[in-house]
Structures are given as structure tokens and as C-alpha cells.
Amino acid sequence: MPCRIEAPERIGGRIPPRSIQTAAPVTALPANEPAELSDTDAAGDDVTHSPRLWRDDGWTASVIKNEDDDGWAVAMLKDGEAEPALVGPWTMGRDKKNPKPLDVNAFTTLVKTASEVLRRHEQQLHAQLHKHVSVSASSGEYDVTLDIVPDEYDPYATLTALDRFGEAVARVKVAPNFKLSKTSALAWIDNDFRRPQ
Incomplete structure (x- = not known):
């Protein structure tokens, strides 16, 4: 917005101070910035x-x-x-x-470092929420997975058994704190894939 400067008028032989209106005050930047x-x-x-x-x-x-x-x-x-x-x-x-x-070089390095931190955090979170064991039961070889859904109101986990061809043969909903191990996976399989208590 342009400044408006009122023209001075002589009053009794002297010029009064000028009246200046600007849109906003101007702040000087430090010399080094x-x-x-x-x-x-x-x-x-x-x-x-x-x-x-x-x-x-x-x-x-x-x-x-x-x-x-x-x-x-x-x-x-x-x-x-x-x-x-x-x-x-x-x-x-x-x-x-x-x-x-x-500057651009520092920013590029910071982006690379921060991206790596996020990637490691996502890997850690994935490892906490998705667990996997392979077991050999009397009925065959299985990969058993536990996928935790950390819902704020209704957290739960899904226990899934995959055969050696990668086909899901059983899937049950379990508590989010279910501890998946070779022992618990074999017990589930040997119990005909009934929902663990």
C-alpha cells in the first residue's frame, strides 16, 4: 500500500512536522541475516x-x-x-x-537424517505390531502370524495360520496382548485352531 505524505504548510514562518501513514511498521533485518x-x-x-x-x-x-x-x-x-x-x-x-x-546443503542432510529416523521408527512399530513364527506340527508346516490392531477403543489382534503354500488355513481374533511363540502357536494348531483363551 503506498504511503500518503501530507505536504507541509507554512505556519508562522516554520514548517510543522510531516504526517506519514504507512500500512505497517518497517523492521530492519540484522546485518548478518x-x-x-x-x-x-x-x-x-x-x-x-x-x-x-x-x-x-x-x-x-x-x-x-x-x-x-x-x-x-x-x-x-x-x-x-x-x-x-x-x-x-x-x-x-x-x-x-x-x-x-x-542452507541447502544443511537442509538436505537434515532431511536425509530425519527420513532415516522415521524409517527406523516405522520398522520398529511394524515389528511390535506384526509377529511371525514358523512351526512344524503333526499336521504339517505352518507360518503363524499375529497382527495387532492398536485401536484406541477396541484393540485386538488376529492370529493366522498359513500352510506351506502360503494359503490361510485358520484365522481367529485374539487379545492384543496375546504372546506369540513357537509353543503358543503349536498349542493353537494342536487344539484344531480353536480360539486361544
Whole structure:
């Protein structure tokens, strides 16, 4: 919005102070911090490149004050997630007071590290929710799986027996805390696949 400057009028031989109206106050940037560059990429995603906030490619890196000491930390947040995938220490700048500015190389490294953290977390969660044992019973060879559904209101698990061709021969609903082991799988098979108590 353009400024409106009222022309001065002489009053008694002197010029009164000028009246200036602007849309918003202007704040000067510190000399060591370049202006924030913000844009929208071809996919329509918000892109921000500034010393303490870098948003691109589905990720946001934020340099924040470390609450535990005088240093700085960086948080990596994946679009659509409520919690950061990674929070870690961040390097001080040359003045030993302000944080080192984010740049494309640092952001790329942070995205790679945060993606690896998410991948390991997903693998760990999958291992907790999906268990598997192979057993040899009198009726044949079976792969027995336990798939836990961690529903907030009605958690449960599904116990499935697969024959050597990978065909499901039995499937029952069990408690989410059912302990799958070779012993419990054989007991289930030997009990004609009746639902374990």
C-alpha cells in the first residue's frame, strides 16, 4: 500500500512536522541475516528459505533456542505430522552468539537424517505390531502370524495360520496382548485352531 505524505504548510514562518501513514511498521533485518525468500513451487507447495526456517520438499527445518542451555537446536517436521521427526543440537555461527544459518546443503542432510529416523521408527512399530513364527506340527508346516490392531477403543489382534503354500488355513481374533511363540502357536494348531483363551 503506498504511503500518503501530507505536504507541509507554512505556519508562522516554520514548517510543522510531516504526517506519514504507512500500512505497517518497517523492521530492519540484522546485518548478518539475509531477507527470507518465500515462494510456491510448481507443485503448489509453500517454499521458504531463510536463516532459521527452511521449508521445502515436504519438510520444515526450524532453528530454535535450546531450552536446556545457551545453545541452539534444529527441529525437523514432516508435512502433516504433529511432532518433529528429529530434534538435535545446532551449530553456533561465527559470532558465537547466533545460530549458523540454514542452507541447502544443511537442509538436505537434515532431511536425509530425519527420513532415516522415521524409517527406523516405522520398522520398529511394524515389528511390535506384526509377529511371525514358523512351526512344524503333526499336521504339517505352518507360518503363524499375529497382527495387532492398536485401536484406541477396541484393540485386538488376529492370529493366522498359513500352510506351506502360503494359503490361510485358520484365522481367529485374539487379545492384543496375546504372546506369540513357537509353543503358543503349536498349542493353537494342536487344539484344531480353536480360539486361544
